[in-house]
Amino acid sequence: MKIALLGYGKMGKIIEVIAQSRGHEIVLRKNSSTSFSGLETADVAIEFSTPETAVSNISEALMLGIPVVSGTTGWLADYHKMEALCKEKDTAFLYGSNFSxxxxxxxxxxxxxxxxxxxxxxxxxxxxxxxxxxxxxxxxxxxxxxxxxxxxxxxxxxxxxxxxxxxxxxxxxxxxxxxxxxxxxxxxxxxxxxxxxxxAFNREGFAHGAVLAAEFLNDKKGIYTMKDVLRLNENIFP
The missing domain is CATH 3.30.360.10 (Dihydrodipicolinate Reductase; domain 2)
Known part of the structure; x- marks a missing residue:
């Protein structure tokens, strides 16, 4: 799977290591000083940036029909706009306040x-x-x-x-x-x-969950959460 990292700070770098260890290819490492070149080749984007840049990063990928996993917090006043854009472009979107x-x-x-x-x-x-x-x-x-x-x-x-x-x-x-x-x-x-x-003892649990979410989202359409990834919607009680 080809992954675009929209945000290449501490989390982005840990996600890169885990994704590559699972056989995935990183086709874009986007930070504040780089372009979106390569995003169009991605199967899925993982977005961990800042509250100020999250919406533009998510929008850029969704506009190309690329599924997005977003873990940035502090931007949710615009969540419904991203949800609507996802549906308009017939792709997939998964936001999680925490992927652990x-x-x-x-x-x-x-x-x-x-x-x-x-x-x-x-x-x-x-x-x-x-x-x-x-x-x-x-x-x-x-x-x-x-x-x-x-x-x-x-x-x-x-x-x-x-x-x-x-x-x-x-x-x-x-x-x-x-x-x-x-x-x-x-x-x-x-x-x-x-x-x-x-x-949490380290950031690896968050990064691992984000990669699992990206693997889940690949080739899907619609709006999802970590409950879907972890199958927590299923009734565990008899």
Whole structure:
């Protein structure tokens, strides 16, 4: 499979190594100072760039009918535009706030836990995410995804870094050196506390998931998520 890397920072370089180890060819390594030359030869594009360049990178590939896997966060106000462009060009698009297998399992656990604990108003819920100081957006896209799950299942109606009302779900966004990504969801009452978490040891899990998503998307049409890649839509309970 021929892969175009739209964004060639730390993640792009790790994705390159993993993709090549799986027998794929990199036909474009796009950064802020290079052109899109070679993109037209790709079977699929993997986009990890910046919130400012994500939409133009995704658009460029979709306009050519090339399926896109996007892992950039902070640009989702334009998500529906990219979804519409994908459908117009009859290609495929997959956005993920996080491609790690563990984080996607965390999403499933959080969905169930927030739905269960949401029945007990004595529990206050709070999120915390910790990332490296080079991360450009705060809170992380993963934290926002977790927060939206909580909001859909509880009394909270929006998330906030600085909550002013009881129905604001607080997210603590912390930036420290050399932290690939840590997320906590904490459920606290006056008598006890429950917590679910995911701690990444390196970026390889995210990169590996992105390559798996690209392999899944190749030759497909439509809009997908990591739930499709990992078959998490299937009912695992008897």
């Amino acid at each position: 297998l563990g984080v996607n399992l965390l999403f499933e656990i959080n969905q169930f836990a927030s739905k269960l604990i949401g029945r007990f108003p004595e529990y206050k819920i709070e999120l915390e995410e910790i990332h490296h100081t080079q991360k450009l957006d705060a809170p992380s896209g993963t934290a926002i995804s977790l927060a939206n799950q909580v909001i859909s299942n509880t009394r909270y109606d929006k998330w906030s870094l600085e909550p002013t009302q009881e129905t604001d779900l607080k997210i603590n966004a912390i930036r420290e050196d050399a932290v690939p990504g840590t997320h906590y969801v904490t459920f606290s009452s006056n008598i006890d506390q429950l917590q679910i978490s995911h701690i």
